Amino acid sequence: MNQLDQYLRSKVQFADEELLRIQTSATPLTVRKRQLLLRAGDVCRHKLFVLRGLLRVYRVSKDGTESVMWFAAESQWAIDPESYTTETPSHCYIEALEDTALLLWTKETMNELFAAILPFRQLSDRVREESHNRSLQRIYINISHTAEEKYDAFVADNPTVFRRVPLHMVASYLGVTRETLSRIRHKHHQLR
Amino acid sequence: MNQLDQYLRSKVQFADEELLRIQTSATPLTVRKRQLLLRAGDVCRHKLFVLRGLLRVYRVSKDGTESVMWFAAESQWAIDPESYTTETPSHCYIEALEDTALLLWTKETMNELFAAILPFRQLSDRVREESHNRSLQRIYINISHTAEEKYDAFVADNPTVFRRVPLHMVASYLGVTRETLSRIRHKHHQLR
């Protein structure tokens, strides 16, 4: 039983042949650290599933500042939902932060799978829903919590990821400068 | 042709009898300004559609600070998606900011309608999708823009709503104090 099957089964019940079909419809891909999987301006034509490694989805403002929208580690999806559904140029970049193994499906393939395998559509709906809920929670934290609390919440929600990404990317996820985050962290270590 | 029909038709194609069924399945309700439609701790059991008036969805932190998640004006939906789908106690309050006329459907009714009227499910999916995209956009703005730019973006995105809500609620939507927003606005008026 492989990683994808395990993930799929953890969410919804599948028949063996359904898992097989989902698996064989995917294109496997491995990329090196720093490699881009999506560039702003391009249409996001695939859903990516991370088997091993780590991705970041980020945007770049006019002044060149990068803002991390989220990270995708093992058994997580990476996609720009807006570009994917509307088939318009994306505002996002997707970059590998480690050497990464992933599976990808085009939208056409996905839609075929959804039509053929109802549980897979249910899973997709559930993933979207969870993603939406996380977004709302993040908005709430952003508008109501201090930078320190935001950092704590990020660490609590991403216990593995936060050890694997450079601090300045966590800062850019939280919306503070790397210097500020460095100082927040310093205070934390003092308190122990 | 009424407000709901007009809204539904603007999103997806419907047959007349489908519109009728959706309409007659709804419970109409009018509430006075300040009345609560959902309280934190209660499960959000309905989807609300605003015909006339204005609602706010907000959360309250332990220290009593209110944070506005969003506003729902005419032809918009109000719901706590997390509580609604998982049927767990909500973290949100929903309050009428004006005397408000709305329609409401229970989850059971909604699911019956989705099963019977495919276009209605498509519409619901699209609404969720748009809501998710707005959330992601808001996160991006929150982590990458200054308070001033956030205010501009809010005004641009909510040209009608921002004139109808007290300034301190806009502040709580943006995650700044009312004093700060008052000063930002002061600067703006000076520049004209």
Place this chain on the structure above:
DNA sequence: CGATTCTTTGAAAACAGTCAATCTGTGTGG
């Protein structure tokens, strides 16, 4: 009109950003 809600303003303190310098660890090529 009086009560309530909302907004503005001022001054001080807390906080976060900027800029520049330094320090650390990693990895690459000679």
Place this chain on the structure above:
DNA sequence: CCACACAGATTGACTGTTTTCAAAGAATCG
């Protein structure tokens, strides 16, 4: 293996922004 470059993290001094607290000024509603 070392030297060097590079990416990342930290620190200090300074600046700018936001919050806090307190008070007063509008606007709204019964």
